[in-house]
Amino acid sequence: MQPSSMEYQGVTPLASFVFEPEEEGLAIKKYVGSDKVVVVPATARGLPVVRVGRKAFAECGSLKEVVLPEGIRTIGSEAFYGCKSLCKITLPHSLNQIGEIAFEGTELFCNPANRKDGVLYHSGCLLDVNEDYIGTLTVPQGIFLLADACARSCYFISAVVLPHTLKKIGNLAFDNCSALASVTIPDSVIEIGHHAFSLCNALKEIALPDSVRELGAGAFQCCENLWQVTVGEGVRSVGDFAFYGCEHLQELPFRGGVEHIGNSAFELCTSIERLTLPASLVTLGKSAFSYCDRLTYADLGGGIATVPAFAFTDCKRLATVRLGDNIKKIDAYAFRGCEALTEFTVPASVTEISLHVFIECEKLRRITLKAPFGWHFTESFSDSEKKEGGKKIMLLFPAKNARMMKETHDDCYWFK
Numbered sequence: 001m002q003p004s005s006m007e008y009q010g011v012t013p014l015a016s017f018v019f020e021p022e023e024e025g026l027a028i029k030k031y032v033g034s035d036k037v038v039v040v041p042a043t044a045r046g047l048p049v050v051r052v053g054r055k056a057f058a059e060c061g062s063l064k065e066v067v068l069p070e071g072i073r074t075i076g077s078e079a080f081y082g083c084k085s086l087c088k089i090t091l092p093h094s095l096n097q098i099g100e101i102a103f104e105g106t107e108l109f110c111n112p113a114n115r116k117d118g119v120l121y122h123s124g125c126l127l128d129v130n131e132d133y134i135g136t137l138t139v140p141q142g143i144f145l146l147a148d149a150c151a152r153s154c155y156f157i158s159a160v161v162l163p164h165t166l167k168k169i170g171n172l173a174f175d176n177c178s179a180l181a182s183v184t185i186p187d188s189v190i191e192i193g194h195h196a197f198s199l200c201n202a203l204k205e206i207a208l209p210d211s212v213r214e215l216g217a218g219a220f221q222c223c224e225n226l227w228q229v230t231v232g233e234g235v236r237s238v239g240d241f242a243f244y245g246c247e248h249l250q251e252l253p254f255r256g257g258v259e260h261i262g263n264s265a266f267e268l269c270t271s272i273e274r275l276t277l278p279a280s281l282v283t284l285g286k287s288a289f290s291y292c293d294r295l296t297y298a299d300l301g302g303g304i305a306t307v308p309a310f311a312f313t314d315c316k317r318l319a320t321v322r323l324g325d326n327i328k329k330i331d332a333y334a335f336r337g338c339e340a341l342t343e344f345t346v347p348a349s350v351t352e353i354s355l356h357v358f359i360e361c362e363k364l365r366r367i368t369l370k371a372p373f374g375w376h377f378t379e380s381f382s383d384s385e386k387k388e389g390g391k392k393i394m395l396l397f398p399a400k401n402a403r404m405m406k407e408t409h410d411d412c413y414w415f416k
Contacts, residue, residue: 011039019044020053025071027051034062036085042069052079054099061085070094075102077148087111091123096168097193098147103127124165126150129157139163146170148193155179158202164188169196171216178202187211192219194239201225204248210234215242217262222246227271229253238265240285247271256280261288270294277301279324286310286331293317296340302326307334309354316340323347330357339363346370 016033017040019026025048031038038057041049049069054076057063063083068075070092077099080086086106091098103109109128114120118130119137124144129137129151136159137151143163148170151157159182160174166186171193174180181202185192187209194216197203201224208215210232217239220226227248233255240262243249247270256278263285266272274297275289281303289295290313298312302324312318314337321335325347332354335341342363346353348370358364 011041014041014044017041017044019049021047022051024048024073025050027053028056029053030055031057031060034060036062036064037067038063038065039067040069040072042071050074052076054078055081058082065089068092068095073097075099077102078104081105089123091125093124093144095125095145096191097170098125098127098145100149100172102147129154131155133157135159136161139166141165144168146173148172149175152176158182160184162186162189167191169193171195172198175199185209185212190214192216194218195221198222205229208232208235213237215239217241218244220246224248231255231258233257236260238262240264241267243269245269252276254278259283261285263287264290267291273297275299277303279303284308284311287313290314296320298322300324300327305329306331309333310336313337323350325349328352330354332356333359336360342366344368 012033012035016031017028018030018032020029026044043049048071050071051074055078057080058078059082061084064085065088067090071094072092073094074097079102081101082105087108108114118133120128121143124142126139126143126146127150131154133154134156137157138161141163142165144165144167146169149172150170151174152172153176155178157177158179161184164186166189168191169189173193173196175195176199179202180200183206185208189212191214192212195218196216198218198221203223204225205228207230211234212232213234214237215235218241219239220243221241222245225248226246227250231253235258237260238258242265244264245268249269250271252275257280258278259280259282261284264287265285266289267287268291270293272292273294276299279302281301284304286308287310290310292315294317295315296317297320298318299322303326305326306329307327309331311334313333316339318338319340321344327347327349329352330350334357337360339362341361343366345368
């Protein structure tokens with residue numbers, strides 16, 4: 001699209017830009033020209049231009065208008081910060097992210113006349129919401145992207161209705177909107193950015209449609225009153241800390257299809273009592289369910305190959321654990337402090353148990369080993385538990401391995 005309000009002189013010369021390579025093409029690292037109108041090239045050096053880097057145009061005082069071509073996916077944080085005369089920018093529909101305060105300090109951002117009821121929309125994107133906005137925010141049809149932190153700390157927004165043209169909810173978009181109690185997410189949304197709804201303490205329930213593929217890190221972190229989450233079958237990845245500290249969340253919200261759950265994704269979700277991981281799950285992050293105080297039963301399904309470090313640390317009521325036949329490794333401190341655990345079965349598929357897996361499991365008395373081998377198994381307990389007079393662990397294993405196990409684990413009581 002050509003500029004209509006100012007003189008158009010064609011694509012800005014490549015010499016006006018400093019480019020840097022990245023995986024999918026080139027990024028604009030810095031604009032070094034002095035034009036009033038800049039038309040960014042779609043390609044340079046035979047490669048597509050896909051990103052405007054952080055502070056790439058910052059403090060360009062002469063700049064009044066920018067045209068970004070289709071193919072640009074990302075505008076970095078502070079990209080146009082402090083361009084006081086910038087009043088117009090053409091944003092392409094290929095855009096997938098607008099970083100924090102990308103346009104702060106520009107005429108476009110600062111002029112109240114550019115806002116509709118306190119909201120700044122431009123070229124199909126929601127760029128910013130006045131911090132004193134009150135009530136329901138209804139985003140109109142045609143908006144396809146919410147910029148990062150666009151409504152961050154808008155304490156008086158009580159509800160959000162999003163359009164069916166929206167593709168992505170940006171990082172930190174509604175972070176710390178403490179009065180936000182209702183969100184309607186349409187079936188066009190593919191991605192929810194990191195910390196998009198973190199610290200939304202009034203939010204009690206939310207439904208994510210089948211279109212959503214990815215939940216960013218901390219997407220609902222510390223939403224203390226969130227108790228019901230319905231997640232569509234399209235979700236493949238749940239980021240680190242996605243539901244961390246959601247202390248009223250009562251059950252794992254996935255119906256199947258999820259392949260990755262990140263580190264601490266459900267840590268301190270103290271109301272979950274039972275969980276069954278879907279067979280589709282391939283990777284589970286460290287501390288994924290640590291400090292889930294009410295968790296009593298955990299079925300790890302048949303997908304994951306590793307029980308990660310600290311996975312169930314201090315789940316003090318966890319009494320029953322079922323490991324799938326695909327498990328090959330139990331990592332360090334995986335069940336540390338699971339005080340209610342009295343017995344444990346290690347499937348034949350397991351080939352490695354790391355240090356201190358069962359440390360501080362005070363009631364654990366019986367472990368069934370389906371296919372034992374030369375583990376340094378006594379290192380799974382604390383020194384105080386192994387010393388004379390400490391507890392004894394009954395291990396059940398195939399008789400043919402009794403001699404080998406007796407030689408390597410002489411301080412345990414063996415049963416064959």
